Amino acid sequence: MPSDQPQPAFVLVRPQMGENIGAAARAMWNFxxxxxxxxxxxxxxxxxxAVAMSSGAGxxxxxxxxxxxxxxxxxxxxxxFATTARQRELTKPVFSPERAMQMVAEKVAAGEKVAVLFGPERAGLENDDIAKANAIISVPVNSEYASLNLGQCVLLTAYEWMRQSGEVVHEQNDLGSRGDWATGIEVEKLVEHYEERLEQAGFFYPPEKAEGMKLNLRNLWSRIRMTRADVQMLHGIMRQMVRWKEKG
Structure with a gap:
């Protein structure tokens, strides 16, 4: 049985290849x-x-x-809504996929029954098809190569639907098993450790450029957000390199 989630119907109009129907089903199911x-x-x-290409979305x-x-x-x-990558002469409001799916989400939430039309692979929807739509979704593609595969168009539109349904995590900083983020003091101790050992190795040369080199190095450390485990590992790397040098 279909899910209970209110959602639009995706309508494939005169699709030509079973593989593309299967790809469209897979894209819909993804989102x-x-x-x-x-x-x-x-x-x-x-x-x-179509079944073979659907990869589990049978x-x-x-x-x-x-x-x-x-x-x-x-x-x-x-x-x-009717999807098209080409300019049409029909007088209808035209929306980007993002804005269109915002509207779809609003309309579906209000109890409306929405359809999104996708045309056949060779030339897309005909004007007679688009005439039955209330609005157009214009997919922004390269004007010199406006050909968009059916499955790709469904995927793009379905992704925008999921974005508007609030289920997309736009950024995630989950440490998982890596532990806690390093504190400022822990990073400063690491910086001092490296500066000290690099000073001993003669890295900061010539002397008149030493302060600038140290500043650049500190700036590098500040661009790297590290966990406590990262800091411990970098301390260990430097200690091991010093031991190896002393053995030599």
């Missing part, structure tokens, strides 16, 4: 979407190549709804 509708697939349905394909025409696929929808 928590499972409402696929397929309109007039060229090679019929079910399609074993349940989504099993539950996909098949329609003979686009009107049938959109019959219960209250708002429709």
């Amino acid at each position: 928590g979407l499972d409402r696929m509708r397929i309109v007039d697939p060229r090679d019929g349905w079910p399609n074993p190549k 349940r989504l394909l099993d539950e996909a709804q098949i329609f003979g025409d686009l009107d049938g696929a959109l019959g219960d929808r209250t708002f429709v």
Whole structure:
């Protein structure tokens, strides 16, 4: 059964290759979407190549709804977006994938039934298809090479959906098993240790440049955020190098 999460339906219009349908299913499943509708697939349905390419998203394909025409696929929808990478002469509002998925999230949360249309691989949606949509999602691509694979377009749009649903972690600094972050005192002791040993090794040469070299070295340390384990390891490296030198 499809999930209970309110979400848009992704409608593949006249897809030509089973492999691309499978790639689209895989992309949807990656980002928590499972409402696929397929309109007039060229090679019929079910399609074993789609299942093979779906890589574990076969349940989504099993539950996909098949329609003979686009009107049938959109019959219960209250708002429709059409994806395209090409400029169209139709007078409709045009949104980026990010803004469009913001709108989809708002509309779905308000109880609307939203569809997002994706065209066939060779030339994308026809104007007759886009005429049935309320708005356009324009994918920003290289103007000299506007060809976008069906699976890629679904992936891009599905990712933006997940971003708007608040499930994307934009930054993470989890130390895991590495322990705690090093304190300022611990880093300062490490800096002093290295400066002392490098001084003994004659690294800060010539003398008139020594202060500038030390400043650059301290600046380097400050750009590296270290854990206590990192600091201990670097102390150990320097101690071992000194022992090795003394043995020689």
